[in-house]
Amino acid sequence: MNERILKVERLGKSFKDKRIISNISFEVHRGEIMGILGPNGAGKSTTIRNIMGIMYPDEGSIHFHGSSEIPRHKIGYLPEERGLYKNVNVMDILLYFAELKDYPQKKAKKRALEYLEKFGLAGKENTKVEELSKGMGQKVQLIAAIIHEPELLILDEPFSGLDPVSQEVFKEEIKELAANGTAILLSSHQMNMVEELCDRLFMIHRGKKVIYGAMEDVKREYANFKCTIIGDNPEELLRNIPSVHRVESKEDRTILYLEQDVHIPTWLRELPIELNVYELIIDRVSLHEIFIDIASDKNMIVKEGVKYA
Numbered sequence: 001m002n003e004r005i006l007k008v009e010r011l012g013k014s015f016k017d018k019r020i021i022s023n024i025s026f027e028v029h030r031g032e033i034m035g036i037l038g039p040n041g042a043g044k045s046t047t048i049r050n051i052m053g054i055m056y057p058d059e060g061s062i063h064f065h066g067s068s069e070i071p072r073h074k075i076g077y078l079p080e081e082r083g084l085y086k087n088v089n090v091m092d093i094l095l096y097f098a099e100l101k102d103y104p105q106k107k108a109k110k111r112a113l114e115y116l117e118k119f120g121l122a123g124k125e126n127t128k129v130e131e132l133s134k135g136m137g138q139k140v141q142l143i144a145a146i147i148h149e150p151e152l153l154i155l156d157e158p159f160s161g162l163d164p165v166s167q168e169v170f171k172e173e174i175k176e177l178a179a180n181g182t183a184i185l186l187s188s189h190q191m192n193m194v195e196e197l198c199d200r201l202f203m204i205h206r207g208k209k210v211i212y213g214a215m216e217d218v219k220r221e222y223a224n225f226k227c228t229i230i231g232d233n234p235e236e237l238l239r240n241i242p243s244v245h246r247v248e249s250k251e252d253r254t255i256l257y258l259e260q261d262v263h264i265p266t267w268l269r270e271l272p273i274e275l276n277v278y279e280l281i282i283d284r285v286s287l288h289e290i291f292i293d294i295a296s297d298k299n300m301i302v303k304e305g306v307k308y309a
């Protein structure tokens with residue numbers, strides 16, 4: 001474990017005068033799922049396209065097993081833009097992708113049949129791509145990305161457009177590939193999937209790194225406790241509750257975002273006696289909330305000072 005497959009260092013790219021990404025550095029290791037997250041237009045696909053050699057960076061470097069020669073046949077890629085040749089049958093398209101990656105045709109055919117079966121597409125090998133539903137087409141595209149047993153798999157929004165059942169199928173397959181040693185770089189807006197799947201995260205905002213680290217560490221660092229109180233309470237009373245760095249109120253619902261390392265039993269004892277509580281819930285800020293916070297520049301993660309929204 002921890003064998004480094006991909007290393008991206010100080011990557012920078014501009015289009016005309018506009019700087020799209022700058023100083024992007026991260027690694028992807030064998031057998032791990034690395035999430036690359038960020039709001040629309042943050043620069044995720046640009047980063048991925050630079051890795052794939054679809055465009056070239058202005059600055060920085062990309063190494064695969066320590067070499068700047070990127071062996072594309074060892075990489076699998078599910079692009080954000082979907083679309084396979086429509087007038088070709090499923091098996092031919094899968095064999096074509098295998099051939100592009102110099103993968104033996106006989107092995108490819110065996111793997112294709114196994115995957116079609118696994119994804120509920122048994123018997124579809126002679127069906128034309130245009131006759132498949134969107135979800136089925138996406139499954140075929142995922143098979144095309146993994147048919148040649150890539151060492152590194154890059155998935156750009158793999159779950160978009162899939163129904164919940166197909167999302168589960170994709171999720172399980174991604175987990176299995178990682179368990180078998182594939183290094184996976186996953187871009188997704190579905191935070192529940194990211195939270196469940198990813199070992200590490202790289203969050204990008206306006207082309208720059210905002211978070212990079214193991215999922216557990218990110219949660220420990222940013223996912224502080226929050227306390228939701230339903231009850232009619234004056235602003236002044238809420239504002240003076242200790243160890244709160246931000247308060248959000250809407251009608252009779254208030255969310256108190258607590259500082260890091262608050263000891264909940266002690267904190268509960270310190271609540272003012274006159275607080276009106278109809279309901280009180282304590283849980284942690286989710287990855288979804290951390291994401292929204294960063295993307296909307298609310299700065300919930302700033303740890304000093306109280307903010308009142």
Ligand SMILES: Nc1ncnc2c1ncn2[C@@H]1O[C@H](COP(=O)(O)OP(=O)(O)OP(=O)(O)O)[C@@H](O)[C@H]1O
Nearest residue numbers: 015016020038039040041042043044045046047080
């Ligand atoms: N070929 C291009 N020419 C000019 N600008 C581009 C080009 N490709 C991307 N951009 C710009 O680069 C920025 C980042 O785009 P990118 O597609 O990398 O974002 P993203 O994080 O993948 O977003 P999304 O979540 O919407 O897919 C955007 O402002 C986009 O308009």
